[in-house]
Amino acid sequence: MSQPQPPYSSHPSGLTPDERTWGGAAHWSALVAAFVALAFLGPLLVLLLKGPSSPYVRRQAVESLNFQLSMLIYATVSAVLVLVLVGFLLLAVVGVLWLVFTILGSVRSADGGEYGYPLTIRMVS
Structure with a gap:
């Protein structure tokens, strides 16, 4: 008997495609929100919407929000x-x-990696 195939969502980093997408969105949403001069709103929305469901997305959203x-x-x-x-x-x-x-x-987190910004004051944890 063969073992069941791992779900489509498996990735070498152990993250689902959805987590990688939202992790990247935590960063690139700041670029989009900057058009209204409030770049922190993008990461804040990702943190509030998807942060509770994924520790990875939460870490990326908090990192981006602090930056x-x-x-x-x-x-x-x-x-x-x-x-x-x-x-x-x-x-x-x-x-x-x-x-x-x-x-x-954006690039690093969309690939499933962790990204820590330099020059960041840690206000949100």
Whole structure:
């Protein structure tokens, strides 16, 4: 007798395709939500909708949410520093870092990996 075939959802990381999709959505939803200048809303929605059903999705959503809130703080401080001209450079740096790290997080988590953002203030656990 042969053993039953593992379900379609098996992946080398042990995550279902749905978990990998929502884990990636926790990161790329920030890119979508940034169009209304509230990038933290995407990860927050993923955390509230799918976080309770999957520890992986919750970890990714919390990581992304913390990063988005941290970048919001950094951008606000940079905007205030525009008054002393150094803020223009800081705003550009914060914007590039936000874009690059958010894309990296999206790709890594969609592949089923863990992604930890640098420069993150841990506010949500």
